[in-house]
Amino acid sequence: MSVTVHMVPVPRSPIVAYRDDGGLARTMGAVVAGQLPPLPPAIAGAFVGGVLLAVGVAKSPTLSIFVPVVAVLLAGPGSSHAHDGRLDWLTVPVLRLMEYGFALAVALAWEVPGPVVFALLGAVLFHHYDLVQRMRQRVYPPRWLGTAGLGWEGRMLVVALVGAVPALVLLLAIYLWGVFLWESVTCWAAATDSDEAAVPADAGE
Amino acid sequence: MPDSAVVFPPGPNAVPQAAALIIATTPAAGLTVTEPQAAGAPDDAEPAPGPVALLARLAGQLGRLPVARLHVIARDAAAPHHAALAADPSAGQITGTATDPRAATGGGVTASGTLPDESALLTADDVTAVLSRSGRLRPHVITSVDLAADLHEVAAVARADPGPLLVLPGDLVAHTEAVARLVDLAGPETGALVGPAAGAGPLRTLVRVEDGRVAAAGNAFHEVTAANATFAGAFRVGRRDLAALAEVAEELAGLVESGRLGAVPAAQAGELLLTGLVRAGVPVRAVTLGPLRARRVTDRATAEAELAALAEVDEERARLDAAIKQDDGVFTRYAVSSWSAHLVRAAARARLTPNAVTGISVGFAAIAAVWFSAGTRAGLLAGALAYYLSFVLDCVDGQLARFTRRRTALGAWLDTVCDRGKEFGVYAALAIGYTAVDEQRETVWPLAIAAMLLLALRHAIGSAYADAFPPDRDGGGRRGPARSLTLPYDLGPDDAAPDDAGTGGGRRGAAGRARRAPRLVWARRMVVLPIGERTALICVTAPLFEARVTFLALLAWGGVATLYMLAGRVLRSVRAAEG
Numbered sequence: 001m002s003v004t005v006h007m008v009p010v011p012r013s014p015i016v017a018y019r020d021d022g023g024l025a026r027t028m029g030a031v032v033a034g035q036l037p038p039l040p041p042a043i044a045g046a047f048v049g050g051v052l053l054a055v056g057v058a059k060s061p062t063l064s065i066f067v068p069v070v071a072v073l074l075a076g077p078g079s080s081h082a083h084d085g086r087l088d089w090l091t092v093p094v095l096r097l098m099e100y101g102f103a104l105a106v107a108l109a110w111e112v113p114g115p116v117v118f119a120l121l122g123a124v125l126f127h128h129y130d131l132v133q134r135m136r137q138r139v140y141p142p143r144w145l146g147t148a149g150l151g152w153e154g155r156m157l158v159v160a161l162v163g164a165v166p167a168l169v170l171l172l173a174i175y176l177w178g179v180f181l182w183e184s185v186t187c188w189a190a191a192t193d194s195d196e197a198a199v200p201a202d203a204g205e
Numbered sequence: 206m207p208d209s210a211v212v213f214p215p216g217p218n219a220v221p222q223a224a225a226l227i228i229a230t231t232p233a234a235g236l237t238v239t240e241p242q243a244a245g246a247p248d249d250a251e252p253a254p255g256p257v258a259l260l261a262r263l264a265g266q267l268g269r270l271p272v273a274r275l276h277v278i279a280r281d282a283a284a285p286h287h288a289a290l291a292a293d294p295s296a297g298q299i300t301g302t303a304t305d306p307r308a309a310t311g312g313g314v315t316a317s318g319t320l321p322d323e324s325a326l327l328t329a330d331d332v333t334a335v336l337s338r339s340g341r342l343r344p345h346v347i348t349s350v351d352l353a354a355d356l357h358e359v360a361a362v363a364r365a366d367p368g369p370l371l372v373l374p375g376d377l378v379a380h381t382e383a384v385a386r387l388v389d390l391a392g393p394e395t396g397a398l399v400g401p402a403a404g405a406g407p408l409r410t411l412v413r414v415e416d417g418r419v420a421a422a423g424n425a426f427h428e429v430t431a432a433n434a435t436f437a438g439a440f441r442v443g444r445r446d447l448a449a450l451a452e453v454a455e456e457l458a459g460l461v462e463s464g465r466l467g468a469v470p471a472a473q474a475g476e477l478l479l480t481g482l483v484r485a486g487v488p489v490r491a492v493t494l495g496p497l498r499a500r501r502v503t504d505r506a507t508a509e510a511e512l513a514a515l516a517e518v519d520e521e522r523a524r525l526d527a528a529i530k531q532d533d534g535v536f537t538r539y540a541v542s543s544w545s546a547h548l549v550r551a552a553a554r555a556r557l558t559p560n561a562v563t564g565i566s567v568g569f570a571a572i573a574a575v576w577f578s579a580g581t582r583a584g585l586l587a588g589a590l591a592y593y594l595s596f597v598l599d600c601v602d603g604q605l606a607r608f609t610r611r612r613t614a615l616g617a618w619l620d621t622v623c624d625r626g627k628e629f630g631v632y633a634a635l636a637i638g639y640t641a642v643d644e645q646r647e648t649v650w651p652l653a654i655a656a657m658l659l660l661a662l663r664h665a666i667g668s669a670y671a672d673a674f675p676p677d678r679d680g681g682g683r684r685g686p687a688r689s690l691t692l693p694y695d696l697g698p699d700d701a702a703p704d705d706a707g708t709g710g711g712r713r714g715a716a717g718r719a720r721r722a723p724r725l726v727w728a729r730r731m732v733v734l735p736i737g738e739r740t741a742l743i744c745v746t747a748p749l750f751e752a753r754v755t756f757l758a759l760l761a762w763g764g765v766a767t768l769y770m771l772a773g774r775v776l777r778s779v780r781a782a783e784g
Contacts, residue, residue, distance in 0.1 A: 014672040018665070086778045089673035093771075096665045100658040104651065114640075114650020118633055121654060125625070125661045132668045133621050137614040188618055 009143060014135040015083040018092045020128065022151015024072055029080030038078030039087055042094045045074035049098055058109035061164055067102055068156035076153060096128070099152045106163035116170045123176035124155065130184045139191045141183075148179050222273035223388055223441070224366045225342075227263060229279050229375025230355060231472045233501075234260040235327045235335070236376075236508050241516040258335045259376055259508060260327065266381040268342045270388045271610070272371070275342040276362050279332045281350045327375070352471040356458035359478065363451035368444040374475050376408075377438050378511040379499030382524045385610075386492050387441040396490035397422070397440035397479055398499050402433050408501035409435040410476045412491075413695075419489040421695045424476040426466040427484075430695045434491065437499040440479055446487050453481030456690060465691055472501075486685040496523045525549060528607035534730050537737035540593075541600045548597070549604045559606035559616055562598055563623050569595035570627035577631060577747065580638030585752075589744040592631060596740040599624060624736070629657050631743065632756075639752035652756035659763045660739075663770060670774040674781065734766040 011017040021029070049067040057063035075095060083091065100121065107117040127149060134141050150158060155176075162168035227234075237256045257265070264275060327335070329348045336344045347362070349355045363370060371387055383398060390396045397412070397419055405411050411432035413421040422436060423429035442450045457477050460466050469477060483489055498515055502508040528549065529542050552562055569591050576588030599620075606616060636653040640646050688696075731738055742762065746755040 015669055018669055018672070083673075086781060087775065089669040089778070090775070092669035093662055093666045096662050100662065104654060104658065107654075108651055114636060114647060114654065115633070118629075118636075118650065118654055118657070121658060122629060125629070125657065126622070128661060128665065129621055129625055130618075132664075133618045135672065137617060139614065139618075188615055191614060 010140055011135070013083055014132075015089050015092060016079070016081075017135055017141070018128075018131055019079060019083075019095055020131060020149070020152050021076075021079040021146060022149070022154035023147045024157075025076035025079045025151055025153045026146070028072065028076035029078065032077040032080065034080040034082065036077045036081060037085065037088075038075070038081045038083055038091045039085065039094070041074040041078055042091045042098075045071040046094050046098045048074070049102060053102070053105045056109075058105045058163075061161060064106060064109075064163070065157065065160040068153060068160055071098055071102075071156060072153040095152050099124070099156055102156050103159050106159050107169070110163050110166070112163065112166045112169050116166055116173060120159075120169055120173035120176070123173055123180055126184075127176070127180040130180065137191075139187060141187075145179070145183055148183075149176065222271045223369045223371055224274035224276065224362075225267045225272050225371040225373060226276040226278070226359065226362050226366075227260065227373050227375050228355060228359070228474050229260050229277055229327050229332060230349070230474065231374070231376045231501075231503075232326050233503050233508065234258070234375025235331065236502070236505055238262070238505070238508050238512060241513055259378065259502070260332065261335045263373065263375065263377055263379075264336050264342055264344065266379070266384055267371075267373075269381060270385050272342065272388060274366065275336075275344045276347060276366070277332050277336070277344045277375070278347045278349050278355055278358050279327045279329045281328070281348040352469065352474060352477075353458045353461040355471065355474045356454045356461065356477070359474070360451040360454035360458070363442070363447045363454065366447070368442060368447045370442045370447060370450070371439065372442065372475055372478065373439040374408075374472075374501050376472075376501045376503070376508075377499060378502050378508060378515065379437070379439070380497045380515055380518065380520050380523075382520050382527075383437070383494055383497040383499040384439065385524075386494075386497075386527070387439060389610075390441055390443070390490065390492065393443040393445045394490055395441060395443045395446045395482065395487055396492040398437040398494065399434045399491040400437045400494045400499065402435055405432070405435050407470065408438065408472065408503065410473070412436050412479075414491040417491055419479070419483050419491050422476070422479040422483045422489075423695070424473045424480055425469045426477075426693055427480045427690075428694050436476060436479055437494065438475055438501045439499065440475070440482075440489070441492075442482070446482070449485050449487050450478065450482060453485050453690075454478060457481050460690060467693075481690055484688045484690055486687040488685065495527070521550075525604075525608055528604045534735035534737040535727055536741040537600060537735070540741070541597050541737065545597060545601050545604060548601045549608055552601060552605050553609055557605070559602040559609070560613075560619055562602040562605055563616075563619055566595045566598035566602060567623050567627060569598060570630060574630050574634035577634035577752075578637040578641065580641040580752075582748065584638065585748040588631075588634070589748045592740065593744050595627060596737070599627070599736075628660075628736075628739070632657055635743075635747060635752040635755060646753075649753050649756065652753065652760065656756045656759040656763065659760060659767060663763065663767045666767070666771055666774065670778070674778070732766060732769055734762050738762075 019025075048070045052063075052067050052070070057066065075091075075098075078091065081088070083089070103121060103124075104117070106112075107120075131141065133139075149155075155172075158172055159169070162172060229235075236259045238259060239256045240262070260277070264277075267275060329346045332344060332346050336342075347358050349358050359372070369390075369392070371384075373384070379398075387396060387398055399412060399414060399419065400409070402411070407425065411423045411429045412419050412434050413429050413432050414434045419436075421429045421432075423432065457466075461469065461477075466477075479489070496518055497520070498511070498518060500511050502511050525546050529546060573588045573591035573595060576584045576591060578584075579588075602616075602620065606613075632653045636649050639649045734742075739759065742758055743755055746758050
């Protein structure tokens with residue numbers, strides 16, 4: 001009789017897990033080995049991205065790709081940092097703002113149908129809410145999920161490339177829903193119930 | 206790389222259940238009593254059990270709570286009970302009947318698990334026999350000869366057991382719900398059951414409660430200045446504070462052995478330990494009884510009087526009131542919690558699980574979405590009504606989970622996913638309804654998407670900050686200044702350290718603010734646009750105006766809420782760095 005045990009690494013800190021880095025950001029983080037503070041470059045990336053979008057690069061695939069490229073060059077290396085500074089938790093909302101804002105701007109520029117954009121961002125949001133619950137209930141996400149889910153930087157790059165074609169945006173939405181929903185449901189179904197699950201109250205709720 | 210160690214996923218089951226340590230060294234623990242039928246007991250309640258020893262009653266109560274291990278400290282059978290009493294004259298003074306010569310007979314437990322002699326001190330054999338039928342918990346019985354030995358044994362248990370650890374006196378007569386409030390304390394917290402100040406005595410020692418914490422605790426040796434409550438005898442030590450409990454117990458044992466605590470009776474082991482924890486600077490939450498009761502008893506008369514008093518309290522009602530959170534937003538409090546108790550009770554009677562209620566709530570939200578997507582005035586009105594009912598059921602599922610103690614990890618996840626699914630589904634439905642009326646109104650979609658993204662961003666700020674500053678790492682769990690246990694006196698309220706620059710835990714600060722200006726607190730709760738207020742906003746603006754107005758209102762109010770939350774959390778982070 002053989003027993004298969006799936007081993008999931010415990011993330012070093014919930015903040016790092018909430019970043020939702022993809023393969024690219026992780027690779028860049030590995031290069032600098034945690035020596036770069038995460039917050040200032042992320043804010044710089046968001047600022048540059050915001051300026052680029054403000055001057056109207058969203059409409060052009062070749063120009064709009066600069067937003068995720070600049071973002072990943074600046075914020076990507078921070079992925080290996082412990083995020084133990086007093087304000088490092090701010091990196092998470094900054095990355096979220098960058099990803100959500102960019103997707104919305106590109107979709108608006110190309111007049112992607114509203115329901116398609118709603119579906120795409122709904123998939124991303126599902127994953128982000130799921131991540132928080134995963135960390136709190138210690139049902140840690142497997143490593144491959146970060147890669148398969150493309151990460152914040154991967155999704156921004158793909159959105160910049162396919163934003164002009166609504167059908168491809170829809171395809172991306174379907175793919176992300178498939179990955180995030182399927183993985184989450186199977187994982188939670190496998191996690192046995194507990195009588196004493198510590199559920200900290202979410203701030204602001 | 207983000208991962209440094211490969212381990213088995215701990216999973217929700219890795220959260221250990223609590224252990225209980227009963228110090229059954231007073232004769233009253235062996236009292237055999239008959240429980241009267243409780244008031245307001247449901248028809249399907251288990252029939253009142255026959256005569257049962259107080260210790261067995263307590264163990265049975267623990268068996269119905271998420272308690273996994275039971276340790277019991279009893280007197281050594283080899284030590285003559287009379288000798289033990291003679292060496293500890295105050296024990297006789299407290300218990301009264303303990304000097305009865307029949308006390309020496311001990312043992313002789315009848316087949317029904319009761320003791321023939323009510324005034325006997327329990328021996329290890331008695332405890333094993335008494336507890337043989339008292340429920341699922343198999344006791345780990347420890348024998349000890351006197352107070353100092355009791356304290357050494359407490360230290361040993363605190364070191365060996367992974368905790369959290371409940372410490373209870375064997376002569377405690379309490380509502381199961383009162384004990385449950387200790388068991389239900391959040392993971393790392395340490396807390397003590399605290400009752401009204403009136404009627405203090407050797408077994409109801411005085412304490413002073415400040416801002417929800419036990420600031421000073423007394424016993425026969427240690428005095429309390431400006432006492433405002435009494436200690437009911439039972440406390441719970443979180444895992445983080447187990448080492449402190451062990452240290453304190455050893456220190457107290459040493460002081461007792463050297464006679465430096467004067468004539469502290471053996472019955473006050475728990476009271477001494479609480480004083481020790483408080484003086485060691487361990488933050489001890491004051492767990493209030495409210496309408497519930499928990500008291501130590503000394504003889505048959507007080508035990509029966511207390512049992513009769515317990516039966517007069519509607520325990521289910523008290524549990525229901527406690528299950529309904531009071532710190533929600535204004536809308537939730539006045540438009541939902543005011544009547545959701547009836548639904549919780551009905552759902553509990555119908556044996557619905559919290560997850561089933563979540564399912565029904567999702568069903569109502571789906572109905573709301575269908576109506577909203579029609580886009581007509583009637584549709585918007587019907588949708589608003591269905592969405593309100595969906596929100597009420599959404600509150601009921603959490604209340605039911607607390608009421609029936611069926612909180613599960615899966616339930617928590619399901620609740621979050623369903624909450625957001627319902628909310629964003631309704632956004633989409635409103636946008637669909639708005640464009641269905643007029644194809645040219647496609648511009649509402651960016652507004653709907655922006656409202657959704659803003660809420661997600663706000664939640665990201667909240668959860669990232671909450672995990673960066675968990676309450677047990679910052680403020681809440683911090684040790685206060687320690688004070689020597691050899692000093693009998695208490696310096697009083699002024700002795701308390703000034704509020705540590707606002708970082709002494711949000712709870713403490715929030716409690717202070719609530720006393721000063723309740724209206725300001727309500728305003729603070731509303732400005733962050735909690736889910737109740739969001740629901741109300743949708744249910745009112747959608748039928749009154751149109752979906753566009755709803756989204757604009759959500760964006761405006763949500764924008765203010767985001768900036769307010771962000772500013773507050775950044776300031777607190779910076780202040781925490783300074784302090």
